[in-house]
Amino acid sequence: MAAFIDRIDEIATLENEYARDAASFVVIYGRRRVGKTTLINHFCKNKDAIYFLATEENESENRNAFKNLVAETFDNTLLANATFDSWAPIFNIIADESKKGRIVLVMDEFQNLGKANKAFPSVMQKVWDEILSKSNIMLILCGSLINMMTSQVLNYDSPLYGRRTAQIKLKQINFSYYHEFDESLSFDKQLLQYAVTGGVPKYIELFDKKKDIYRSIKENILSTGSFLYAEPEFLLQKEVSEIGSYFSILKTIAAGNHKLSKIASALGVSQSNLTNYLKTLIDLDIVEREVPITEENPEKSKMGLYQIKDNFISFWFKFVYPNRGMLESGHSEYVEDKIKKNFIDNHVSYVYEDICRNDVWDLLSEGIAFNRVGRWWGSKNVEIDIVAYDSTGNDIVFGECKYSKNKKGMDVLTSLQEKTKVVNWNKDNRNEHYVLYSKSGFSDELIEYAKRHNNIYLRQL
CATH class of the missing domain: 1.10.10.10 (Winged helix-like DNA-binding domain superfamily/Winged helix DNA-binding domain)
Incomplete structure (x- = not known):
């Protein structure tokens, strides 16, 4: 199994933030199991990083665990033996250490701190404004509860609103990978x-x-x-x-x-x-x-x-x-x-249609112009699996997806061409193209017909 797959754009975003001359503040959120921690760990390789995982314990337990982590990271005996009733002194130590070189500070499952203390986003706002924003630190707040991350960090009424320099809503890996x-x-x-x-x-x-x-x-x-x-x-x-x-x-x-x-x-x-x-x-x-x-x-x-x-x-x-x-x-x-x-x-069969709709973007290389791809259905119970068109031009692609054991023939094409008549978009002035997807390939008759018509594309997936 590959150790790390896809996430090209996300890594590029993180590297750009790391390369900033000033402090940066990145928010990463997305559903459980989608790979947020894996992304962060991959990015943090060969970098000076502090990774703190907030738990569902109370605030003082989390603060003490954070203090111990920072003390261990910097081999700071004084900090290890100290007791704090606020977070600022711990962040001050990280900020001082960042004068020696850029530090990535990750606070994972950040929403747990907000659950333990509803005022914690305000605490974090003050820490950012007064300490971290003036340091050589890249702060990453990460969370898997989308609603809480949105309300605590991203929404307009959050104390942290407007502080972030980048955000990543991590989604599932695309089928192409x-x-x-x-x-x-x-x-x-x-x-x-x-x-x-x-x-x-x-x-x-x-x-x-x-x-x-x-x-x-x-x-x-x-x-x-x-x-x-x-x-x-x-x-x-x-x-x-x-x-x-x-x-x-x-x-x-x-x-x-x-x-x-x-x-x-x-x-x-x-x-x-x-x-x-x-x-x-x-x-x-x-x-x-x-x-x-x-x-x-x-x-x-x-x-x-x-x-x-x-x-x-x-x-x-x-x-x-x-x-x-x-x-x-x-x-x-x-x-x-x-x-x-x-x-x-x-x-x-429905998942296959989604994959085909994603694949149809490859037709751009055939010289067909389009910038929108999706499904189409009308009031007369007519459904078309793929419609791709150029919202500012005249090209339109109609497509059908067939996930079955049998090769598909001319009847699939003629049925599709009949259905396109009820699609009114630029009806009197459009260049029509047809793409057929089939798991099991196509009949010889259809293959020969497609060779004679340059607006018909056959794709076997």
């Missing part, structure tokens, strides 16, 4: 694993590459004592109150209800009661509101659909949460069989 976890995996095996683990490094590490996907799911998710069996509960329980309400919404979306009206109807509540819950799930990077890609005013669109954007969360709410009674009572075979029957058509 997935092969680096195991170069021996075929594309299809990568896809099957990605459909379950998403781009969360910790989840990816759990899946044994030698075993088939269903055995890995059984061992790592369906077993009631396994690491991922209750993972969504751990993800949400510290972010939200009323975890049951959020679980009900996610289960409803996973069951295929994507319109606000359908979600509300399935739950027996009014639409207005759902908006705050959905906003929270969007802020947590678990759900996204999607509109047809050609919509001019997405916020005002009445065509919005709510999707679970996290592969693992989507898988869990489709197959694990509705069947927990069976799993808890020892009937895992029933759930395993259900997954085998529905995994490909009801889950993997």
